[in-house]
Amino acid sequence: SSLMDQYFGRMRSLMNNKELPARIRFLLQDTVELRENNWVPRKAFIDNGPKTINQIRQDAVKDLGVFIPAPMSQGMRMDFFLESPFMPNRMKLDRETLGGLADMFGQMPGSGIGTGPGVIQDRYSPTMGRHRTNPLFNGHSGHIAPQPQSQFDMGPKSFVKSNQVQNQHFLNQNQNHMAQQQVQSKDMPPRFSKKGQLNADEISLRPAQSFLLNKNQVPKLQPQIPTMMPPSTQPPRTQTPPLGQPPQLGLKTNPPPIQEKPQKTNKKPPPAKEELLKMTETVVTEYLNSKNLTEAVNGVREMRAPKHFLPEMLSKIIVCSLDRPDEDKEHASTLIHTLRTEGLITGENFMQAFLSVLDQCPKIEVDVPLVKSYLAQFAARAIIAELVSVAELAHPLENGTHFPLFLLCLQQSAKLKDREWLTDLFQQSKVNMQKMLPEIDQNKDRMLEILEGKGLSFLFPLLKLEKELLKQIKADPSPQSIYKWIKDNISPKLHTDKGFVNILMTSFLQYISQELCVTEQLEQEKQLLLAFKPVMQKFLHDHTELQVSALYALQVHCNASGFPKGMLLRYFVNFYDMEIIEEEAFLAWKEDITQEFPGKGRALFQVNQWLTWLETAEEEESEDEAD
Template identity: 30%
Template sequence: MEDVFGMPPLGAVTLGTGPGVISSQPDKFSYETNGYSNNPNNRDAGFRQRQQSSGMFTQSRGSANPSAGDELSLRPTTSMLPKTKVSGILPTSAQQGNYSASQDLFVTPQPQPPNQKPAPPLMHKEPPILIKQASNEKSKSNKKDKGPTKDEYLKRLHNVLESLYNGQNVCDVVESYRGIKIPDKFLSHAVYSILHSVLKSDTKVEYGSQLLRQLRSEGILNTDKLMDAIKQIMDQMDDLGNEIPRVQSNLASLLGPLIAGGVLSLVEVMEPLEGGNNFPMFLLILQTLHKNEGKTWLITAYNESKVNLMNLLVEKDRTKEKLADLLEETELSFLYPLLRIQADLWKSLTADPSPQVFYKYIKDNLDPEHHTAPSFINALVTVIVKYVASESTMALDSNLAIAPEKSVTEQEKELLGRYKPVLQAFLHDQMKLQVIAIYALQVNQWLTWLQETEEDEEDEEED
């Protein structure tokens, strides 16, 4: 110190008191007379190394070989520094590690390479905020909230049907079906599944018919949904035939009881079969009704339905003869007894033209309930007029281009008079039937005129 500042010996002069002045009294801060503590724990190795290298604050006290104990340190020891609690003020990262107060306050600046900017001071870095990805649990819960899928509903329905086939009471099965709570959007699929399942065997058909009637009676199933499923089955009949050999017969057996029970009408069932679709399905249905309900019931239901059986045939087969043959083959001629009556009457009259024989044939082969039927009266008058004309005015050798001779017209009147008792026997005094007879005569005359006109045109073309 004296070498630097030119000061008298340390023992003769005091530095005074005040901030920054280091006292030499050993009893105050436990210093020895050499000016620093002998406790190695309080020494600052980095600062002492700089003192030794620079020699700025080092003084020899006459010792030939001065030691570290002869050096005077102007740095305060750690005991002289105020103790500051850093917890709660500094961040956690700064509180970790074994640092002394002197190390925190006196940090040796490191030299920087040329043309390099000094490093920015380290800032306390807050822990990163973790953003968790949205969990799929919410989406899964939303899917669960939507309820079972269509396949799950149909699987439950299959279990209900199995209990029905195993002999469970129909009412209990209906309650199980109700418990499934099938949504309206899946109801058509459910009914179709029922139909597809029960059509696989005769036994299941009977169970299915009972179930459908019970569902309809309790208002669980409406007619529209049922008919939609039936039409779907009918549209797939060809493909289902490969899977279910007797699918048409089984469907007819299923629909028969539904018609008889009032669940479906005969018109509703026959409508998808028009034009020959799924032929001969309509005949199978009628046969089922005849077998289950009887002839009288079927005649009444058929007449009330106003179903036109001719429309159920393929267009090229829509003739009375074809339909009559089909009804006769299936023992359903009673539904359309007068369908071939005109052909049968003509065959009988030409075979034996006697009015008595002709009348007897009618009485023996036609039910009395049909004697007043408009179709029979029409056929009777048409056959008689046609026969009389063919034997007189419209004979094969007659010239239709000119008016017939008087003798020919007289012959026509005579023949017609011979069949007058036959006509009177069926016309009686009923005005309605007489009008029908007159209409038949007019139609016959119109057809005769039309035939004559066509023949005249053909003659003109030949000329």
């Protein structure tokens, strides 16, 4: 649970990180909120989730009053007839007996009034039963004979047989009515014949909104209508194909876009790349000569450069200033930073431009030998102006890419501002300096050498301390001289740093180990520890978290020595008796689950009994005080 809380805490911090893309932050927020809602998804996901084909058919019945069965194969599917209310007897319907408006409203959608393009003579339309029983038809449903129950029990074979008879009857009736219907369609008022045709198409062309179909898909649905019926009831192929209608509908909907097209041509196309580069060069040259920042910003704004061109525009600004005096390079930086303030460019655009110019360095170096130093200045000014962060600059330069450019950027930043500011900024960035070096140099000693060579060792004061402190103790092990050396060489800010305490304790422990070559000299070990006690107390007193760091330093030291028998327990007892480390720190170390330092399991095994004693002793003391 605590690990899960840590994961979600991390997700929350990333969720609030404005530098991440919005879609990533939304996904994180969605997951965090999902957990807060006991893993119940949002209502929107439930309502708008995927639907089964049966749910879609049910929606069709609700929204359109149209029943869409599953498409049937050539061999007639029994389950459709057994499950649906559209039995053969219901089809025996005398159109003429209905009279009135039923000729229009009561038509099966497939057999609209008249013949012609788009009209399907489908007397087996599955929608017939639904339309007849609908209250819209003013009680005409009485003409439909109910299906006798016994029909269901006759079995599939007899059902098919009776069905074939029905089909034959309908086919004959179909042929007899063809001529009559054509005459009817001519004599009827146009509004009636139009209505009939629309009914035929509405089956597939006008689905409910829930179907979410595009107009483009409509023609695909049209041919499926005949296949929904038994083959014997499909209209003869000599008739006009039903696909005649959709193209007409398509033509009706197309004209508006055609009318709009001429308007689109009125918009000016964006200038070509070469033209934009020329415009950029003109703006920069004029700006560097006149130093009029407002005019330059307006010039860039009026260019209306597309987003994908912005990195190229910035790299042009940088390159144009490289062969000019230092003052002009600074002005070029000012222009870039102002463009960001005005919202015309982003830090990401600058990084792309910076890397693009870096790739051109071999060419540029012919005319401008110090191009990398100048680029380092551009990067340093961008860091100071908060156009980019140290981490953003470091990422593309990892593993010694363009080495030593990253170090040059840090050098210039310290020069332009100050060391302390840069040290804080660098530590906050969490950049791993070893990763910034070529792979062959990725170790602590080599890193310290390189940093000292570049005058950047101030970024890692603890590395210097680690290297020098043991030498200093060996030279003069008196507590006074050790304390004085630390005060002179280590910033007071670091005195409460866990890393500092770790190095301090490790140096003392290494010195004691080297002094005692024979493990039996326990008394001498205790005396040396007592000698260093004032220095330890000076830095550890009243800082429980630093005392825990001191215990971890002891754990790592014992682990490196292969856990000599009784050594860890001995130190624990001495630290406790000498009041170098307090009870709370011992128990906090026991409970801490940090995996950063090796050997915790073995260490706990060796001192667990003593820690249990300490816990009970502390409880007894608190009980006595309460009494």
